[in-house]
Amino acid sequence: MQAPRRVAVVGGGWAGLAAAVRATELGAHVTLFEMSGQWGGRARSVSDQSPLLDNGQHILIGAYRDTLALMRRVGADPDRLFLRTPLRLRYPDHEGLRLPGGQPLLSFLRGVLRYERWPWRARLALLAQSSAWLFSGFKCPPGLSVAQLCARLPEPVRVDLVEPLCVAALNTPAERASAQVFLRVLQDAMFSGPGSADLLLPRRPLGDLLPSPAADWLQTQGADLRLGRRAQDLQPMEDGRWQIDGEHFDAVVLACPPMEAARLTQPASPIWAEQARSLRYEPIITVYLRQPGACLAAPMVALHESPSAPAQFAFDHGQLSGQAGLFAFVISGAQAWVDAGLQVAGNAVEAQARAALGWQGAIERVRVLAEKRATFACTPGLARPPALIASGLIAAGDYVAGPYPATLEGAVRSGLAAANVAISPCKTGAKSTTMAA
Structure with missing residues (x-):
């Protein structure tokens, strides 16, 4: 019998944990490096704070199907860990747009038509524009900003809906945000199936959602978890394997931040390293x-x-x-x-x-x-680094090439795809690493 493939995952955020879990499920022996003292990356709890706080308030949506499925696989129960409600933009002094449950297109239609705070002209304009996006396949010129995309919508729609959704999903103001990525978010959130637009608000600290359950699951499966250990040196070997600090691996998934990945890949792939380093x-x-x-x-x-x-x-x-x-x-x-x-x-x-x-x-x-x-910064026409760096060396993270902004779902999907390539490099092409729809 062949020995299990030895896979190193560098980075214990949501992408790295997803890659480590998937590679373990596929039969690999996984070594997981995390240079900080806790799991979770940029979506983590702050361990030195009482009461326990998160480093940022995160929101999930019903369309995050891979993230929710991964949570269940490692023993975390989304039904208990989240407050799930239909999409609701409530303001302190008035009710905003609120979508009822049910079939997505009908739900969106009913929600918009019932929102009496907008005049009829504004409601009909939004429905007409949404129909145009739907019939175009949610595609637009790559150089378009969200502000340009929505310039013809009435001001109440832009102020009450477009701008809040844009900054929440892309963390980039509408005048500088990519319209194409925004349309993809709308497509998946609003029109991809019942419950896709639901808000999932964490009831527990971020560490309880995925990082701690995933680390516990990996430990029970025999993975080698190295918390507080920074990968210092990455080198290719003549037989096609990779070496991290003198230790040999059949494949390496770089799920660390872009600047750290650029540092490690500079000797082997300087062009990829420069592209990762150029992100803003x-x-x-x-x-x-x-x-x-x-x-x-x-x-x-x-x-x-x-x-x-x-x-x-x-x-x-x-x-x-x-x-x-x-x-x-x-x-x-x-x-x-x-x-x-x-x-x-x-x-x-x-x-x-x-x-x-x-x-x-x-x-x-x-x-x-x-x-x-x-x-x-999710700007129009942004060229993000590809996931496939070299044979047996794959990047994972919400920043790699793909259709989504920097979200937990994007990170998880990237990690899962990277693990698939690391385990079956001959069967899975580079396209699998781009989180293609």
């Missing part, structure tokens, strides 16, 4: 505030952004995790506020909470967290 990023700031006795109109509310009011969404952890009085305010596309400083950002969010939510009295600032490289 958008930060996200999460401001955790405590206001005893306060409660939002919904577990998640949308906020109107302005130059002095930076947060686009607020989350009520009393309704989600039972931590009454704890709230998370999210600033996506937050480069200007990172430049201004986290103290300034925290002050602005407190003022926004008082103005938008009517909070009075003392507000406790629990913590302000910034993920400076939260996502790549």
Whole structure:
């Protein structure tokens, strides 16, 4: 009998964990390197904080089928870990667009027609434009921005729907965001099947959703988990295998951040390394505030952004995790506020909470967290690095070439595809690594 293929996965975020689980399922002996002291990558819990907080407030949607399936395979129960509701954009002072359950096209039609806050002209314009996108196969010129794509939509539709969805999904403002990627998100979220647009809001810390269950599952399957271990050197071998710090592997999946992957691949593939190194990023700031006795109109509310009011969404952890009085305010596309400083950002969010939510009295600032490289800047025509770097060397992560923005689902799909190539390189072509639809 042939010995199992030895596969190294470098990076213990959601892409790396997905690759490690899939490779193990396919019979490989997996060694998983993670240079930090915890699993989860950019979607993790902050271990030094009490109460336990996440480094950012994440949202999943019903269309994240590969992520939800992976959670179930490693023993995590999405039905228990998430609050699942139909898509609802609730604002502090009024109900926003809300989609009923059921068949996607009919649900979208009913939701838009029933939204009386928009005049009939705006509702019909959105339905007409959505029909045009549908009949075009959700395709558009690659150089188009979301703002250009939606320029003919009435202002209430752009302000109440397009701009919040764009910054939530792509973490890039509409005037700089890729219209083609945005259309793909709309296609999968709104029109890919019953429940695809549902919001899944975590009831538990991010570490409980996938990172900890996946690491526990891998350990029980005999994988070699090396937490707090950075891969220092990656070299090709004459027999087609790869060597990490002197240790031999049949295949390597690089599921680490792009800059780290570029460092490791520079000697073997300088062109790929330069493409990974050239990516630009958008930060996200999460401001955790405590206001005893306060409660939002919904577990998640949308906020109107302005130059002095930076947060686009607020989350009520009393309704989600039972931590009454704890709230998370999210600033996506937050480069200007990172430049201004986290103290300034925290002050602005407190003022926004008082103005938008009517909070009075003392507000406790629990913590302000910034993920400076939260996502790549999802701009029009962006050329992302391919997943296949060289024979037996595959990149995995939400940044590799593919149709999705930097999302957990994109990371998981990339990891699963990379593992398939690592195990069956002769049967799976390079196209499998691009998360093709």
